[in-house]
Amino acid sequence: MKQTVHRGAFYAEAVLLTAIFVTAILLLVQCFAAAGNDQEKAEELTDAVTLARSAAEAAAGAESPDQLAVLLTGPETVWEKGEDTLVSRFDKELRPSQTGPYRMRIHWREGEGLVSYDITVENASSGRWLYSLGTAAYLGREGVS
C-alpha cells in the first residue's frame, strides 16, 4: 500500500516536472525564433540600405542615368533596362547576381536638368519591400560648376 502511494507521488511529480520543463522549452524556442527573425530583418535592412546608398552615390557621380548602371556594377552589367528604370539582383555579399536574394529597382525622372532617383530594394523571392531611398542630381547646364 505504502509502495503504491510512493509510486503514485513519484509519477505525479515526474509528470508535473516534465510539463513545466516542456512549457519552458517551448517558450524559449519561441524566444529564440523571435530573436532569429529580428536578426534576419536587421541583416536584410542593413544590406538594403547599403545597396541603396551605393546606388545613390553612383547617381550623384553619374553624368546621365545610363552611366549609373556602369558606375554601380561595372561594364559587365546585369541590369534589366526599361525606359526610365533599371532593375538588378544582388547576392548576400552585395555583388550583382542573377539569383541573388535582393532586387534593386532604380527609377528616375528628369526635369530641367534635375534628375530625381527613387531607389527601392526588395526581397527577390517574396517581393517584400525592404527599403526605399530618394535622391537627386542636378546635371545642370554649361556654366554651372
Add this chain to the structure above:
Amino acid sequence: MRQRPMKLGVLALLLLVISVCMTVLAVLAFSTARADLRLSQRYAETTTQQYDREAAGQAFLREADRALQSGRALTDLEGVTRNGELYEKTVTEGNASLVVGLRLTDEKSFEVVRWETVTQWSPREETDTLWGG
C-alpha cells in the same frame, strides 16, 4: 525487504539549471537581435534623411540656376542668405543640416563653394553626476 524511496530531487535540480541557463541565453539572444534591428532602423532613418537633404540641395541648385537665367537675384529665393559674395541656403532634415554655398562667377552662372553637412548639437541640461565630492 527494504524499499528505497524514489526521489526526483537531483533530476529536478538539473532541469532547473538547464532551464535557467537556456532562459539567460534566450534573453541575451533576443535583446542582442532587438538591438541590432533598432540599429539597422536608425541607420535606415539617418540615410533617408541624408539623401533627402542631398535631394533638396540639388533642387536648390536648379532653382538658383533658373533664377539667374531669368535675371532674378539669388536672395529672392526662399531661405537664401547673403554672406559677402557667398549665397547660402541651409536645408534641415532630422538632426543635421546641409549648408549649400554658391558664388557667382558671372551674372548668370555660379559655382558651388560649400556643400557641408553640419550636425546640430545641443548640450544636455542635466548631466549624470557620478560623485558629488
